[in-house]
Amino acid sequence: MADPIRPATAKAVRLQNLKVEFHAPGKRIEAVNGVDLELRQGEVVALIGESGSGKSVTLRAMMRLHAARSTRITGRLEVAGEDVLALSPHELAALRGRKVAMIFQEPLLALDPVYPVGAQIVEAIRRHENVSRAEAHARALALFEKVRIPSPERRLAAYAHEMSGGMRQRAMIALALACRPQVLLADEPTTALDATVQIQILLLLRELQQEMGLAIVFVTHDIGAAAEVADRMAVMYAGRIVEQGPAATLLTQPRHPYTQSLLRSRSHGAMQKGRRLQTIPGSPPDLSQLPAGCAFAERCAWATDACRTTQPPQERLGAGHSARCLRLEDIHSGAATLAMPA
């Protein structure tokens, strides 16, 4: 249920033509190349892609976590109503944790090893709000109860290394939600967890999201985990969103050749014993030497000469569903022929 104070139509996140470049000696790495993404308040979007597709870079750019000296971010980047690229360091510190919070893949690295977890939550609350230590402590306790950590009072005094993997992830979620942010950025939050714990954390995130009306950007390479929590999905390849749409539409009617192949590798019957797996030939492009045209063309069975020279525009396909591919119509109607021999 959405928070009544926050109108459901308000944009929680708006990215327009976002580009992120990293400068290394003698190299320029184009990690994100024009991402357009919008999230309403209370909406969950999953960013899906393989390593190097730019999903985590996009996410971290939303909080400007990249080292300023070697990174160039251009485009429009609005999160929780703030123009993130225009903020001063002071304003940025006020935004982080208060309006936007992040949870990471590895809580053992993200949490401070030399302070008890409870003290870190108290510190976060008091950094942003003018409350007494006792009041902050009471709120930390309530948060631990909310994320269902057993014997919460005792666990507040525990250090990160004294907790199990699932409990640490719950503690980090409690820390992220301490100041009731509007937007939660989740970077592979369940990837390092065991299967039986992963599903618990996914269900917890979904429950908290509905209760607090959070907007969540959920970065993952696991389509299954994304399907459990996301309203919409966006598939990234070589720093661009190649297809996005409502989760059910994207999973049942994928239109971009890359999305189709990604889903095929996990579809029913695709992993049948004795049958060879469908593979995508080759590997993702080098981000310091991106081709002029579609970055997927080199691995795509449908690619034509035009694909290699023209950057495909975003094409609307239906309610909220869009893709970037020159041959969408041809593939869909069955008119296209394979460019590569089967």
Place this chain on the structure above:
Amino acid sequence: MSISNITPAALADPRDLGGPRQPLLRVQHLQKHFPLKRKGLALRGPRPAVRAVDDVSFDIRKGETLGVVGESGCGKSTTARLLMQLIQQDRGELVFDGQTVGSRALPLREFRRQTQMVFQDSYSSLNPRMTIEDSVAFGPTVHGVSARVALNRAHDLLARVGLDPARFAGRYPHELSGGQRQRVNIARALALEPRLVILDEAVSALDKSVEAQVLNLLEDLKRDFGLTYLFISHDLHVVRYVSDRVLVMYLGQVVEVGPAEQVFDAPRHPYTRALLQSMPSTDPLQRTTEAPLSGDPPNPIDPPAGCRFHTRCAFAQPVCGRQMPAFVEPAPGHGVACLRWQPESGYEPTPDFPAMPAPTPAVPLALGTLPDIFPEAHHG
């Protein structure tokens, strides 16, 4: 697995001693405890220990792929390291094709030539200062092959795993992608012409599209070289795809073992069942509503008494906390360690497991109608 499934290459192997019916590796009562420091004033009593592997017995049959699944801390990787004899077991023995490992008939050095391992981290398992051809050729030279022959063999193997030796042989590990490095590790494992290859999360760090390429390669190599695989992974989809039989571990013990289809479609142990139900549904219209298990796996330092799973088990009865279940085989070939299946264990019979819900397709069926757009990649 019936004998007819065994590849001709395995049958023709001159090193085969006991014939196809004799397990390639028989693991008996394997145990490994890692002792800890005593804490505080507890000077008496047994010294605490991480009970990583506790009385584990199983067979690896010739020519099969045995999948091993379980959560972190269940002892999968410790078992793998014990099988390779990278660490010494406290108790138990390994019998390789009828010969006890470490005995006069099969000294450790000879055993290690026949058993090789591929690790999860493709980068840290290669020497960064050696070119990949040298890495692949290194093992055979240690075992007395001349440098020139070893290098030639390395080039053949690199070509076989899809890395053109003319382009790749002189490169260093950091000049390769993760998938390419894992191919090098596979080539290196094969350089000694092993019979058993242990794959410890060998494809887990790879992206899905690369993972599929490597899985296809492993299948080809198994057929061509007559290999036997022990395939450890936490990805149940992949284990189901590659395995003939599956072994499920929980807190250092084997809880279920059986043919892959039976373990996945009709699991007997409540833990196996919960593990399978924890797989995300991949259908946004049929989301999981309740987590099958709550909490994390208990600490292997002080595992629960009786059945180690009883603290999280939905079917537990008081007897489960007192009595350690024995490993029984209600049907031949499909064993389980659970009091429910053990006759006269004192477990009150209850209506059987609620049937597993019909397996939901990993992705809605509509996808099945998509054209076959990706012809298989060709390697090598």
